[in-house]
Amino acid sequence: MQLIERAFHHEREQLRQCGLKITTQRLIILKELMNHADHPTVHMIHEAVKKELPAVSVDTVYRTLLSFSEAGLCTVLDGMGEARRFDPKRTVHHHFICNNCGKIVDFACTEFDNLQLPSVFKKGFTVENKSVRLSGLCPDCNK
Amino acid sequence: MQLIERAFHHEREQLRQCGLKITTQRLIILKELMNHADHPTVHMIHEAVKKELPAVSVDTVYRTLLSFSEAGLCTVLDGMGEARRFDPKRTVHHHFICNNCGKIVDFACTEFDNLQLPSVFKKGFTVENKSVRLSGLCPDCNK
DNA sequence: TTATTAAATAGGAATTATTCTTATTTGTCA
DNA sequence: TGACAAATAAGAATAATTCCTATTTAATAA
Structure with a gap:
């Protein structure tokens, strides 16, 4: 030692x-x-x-x-390590994930949908999906 | 039948x-x-x-x-189902995940960082984290 | 309609990620 | 230094995901 x-x-x-x-x-x-x-x-x-x-x-x-x-020394990438989740909704939307109960809430955010991708991704990359992920506590778990 | x-x-x-x-x-x-x-x-x-x-x-x-x-009949929430990943970087940033090799690339996006949260989350929710997740193919896998 | 063939399935084993249990060890703080 | 709560090792348990193999089935051409 x-x-x-x-x-x-x-x-x-x-x-x-x-x-x-x-x-x-x-x-x-x-x-x-x-x-x-x-x-x-x-x-x-x-x-x-x-x-x-x-x-x-x-x-x-x-x-x-x-x-x-x-x-707070590091972060965990949200959602990873959890069971896979499938989403039948086909309109563009984003997700809030409750860190306590795991519930997922959909929401729309057109301002975000309209944002340009950073220029890094213009060359070489193929961006197939683009989404916002919020996490925190849902109203039920907020007590 | x-x-x-x-x-x-x-x-x-x-x-x-x-x-x-x-x-x-x-x-x-x-x-x-x-x-x-x-x-x-x-x-x-x-x-x-x-x-x-x-x-x-x-x-x-x-x-x-x-x-x-x-x-295309449904989607899978990105990243879920994979092993947990830790991130030592402490400045605000977002992630691109390669659907083929799993590599994760960091990027910044201040326009996004400055967006207001949808009003749904103003009441009841506690939003602890807010991030953009891109997925697709990285340059290496794009061949 | 029927025979052919590739694709899909059941069942269970194997793998991998994550969590739990218990006995033991080790910091912290008075 | 001593007591005690917290941290650890080891391995078992659980859960998610993938793989293997023999069997079944849908699509299709004759």
Whole structure:
């Protein structure tokens, strides 16, 4: 643990500011997360962390990443990790997803529909779908 | 099969227009899907379909719903059903997801960031997150 | 109408993601 | 330093998704 003691100043400070207990696992997971600009999955982070901490469990990586996101150290891409949902409605619309009960509410937003795509996507990409996703708490869960 | 023979005119026509083979399973799954305004999961549709066709398999419901979405009869909410992805970037940004390789590309869109939320969400809801999600093919997969 | 053939299906196994349980270990704080 | 709540490992449990194989069925041509 000597190495851990001396290094990880920045990670240590981040955890402290969030009121999270400072553990070896968290320091390393946080460092790996920050190294990944590619929207890593739990599996990717777990693999990376195992190189420094071979006995770390998937569950710990999972729990830790989720608490990081609750603490605001990272975000989770909305909706991913949930069961697939199908939508029979064929008119253009967007979705609000309740973070508590999972309910999905449709809404329209023509101002958005009319926005131009950023120019990055003009070359090379084929954009097949374009939608707004809101998340938060629905009225029922807001009590 | 008498009942099936006589009814399901509309469903039959929809399948035909999409060039999908007409099977009892598909007719019933399509009817159930159209009855669900609540963004059903495979499990929800499977449960509903089993009442009319007790021996239907999950796999059939799965395959069928996915072919419906390929045929344009419905859509799948982007990203759902995939492994959870974490994002260490803390500035406001949005995502493009490649439907083929799953790669996620970040982009900024201030015009969108400045849009007002639809008034529906002013009362009762707490909107914690607001993002644009694009999907399609990335340059690498576009060949 | 019937035979042919490719596509669709059932059933269950396999895979993958996620969550839970329990016993043990470790920070934190008084 | 000691007590205690929180965090962890390990593996089991659950849930979502995909795959495999033998069988059935719809579409179509004769």
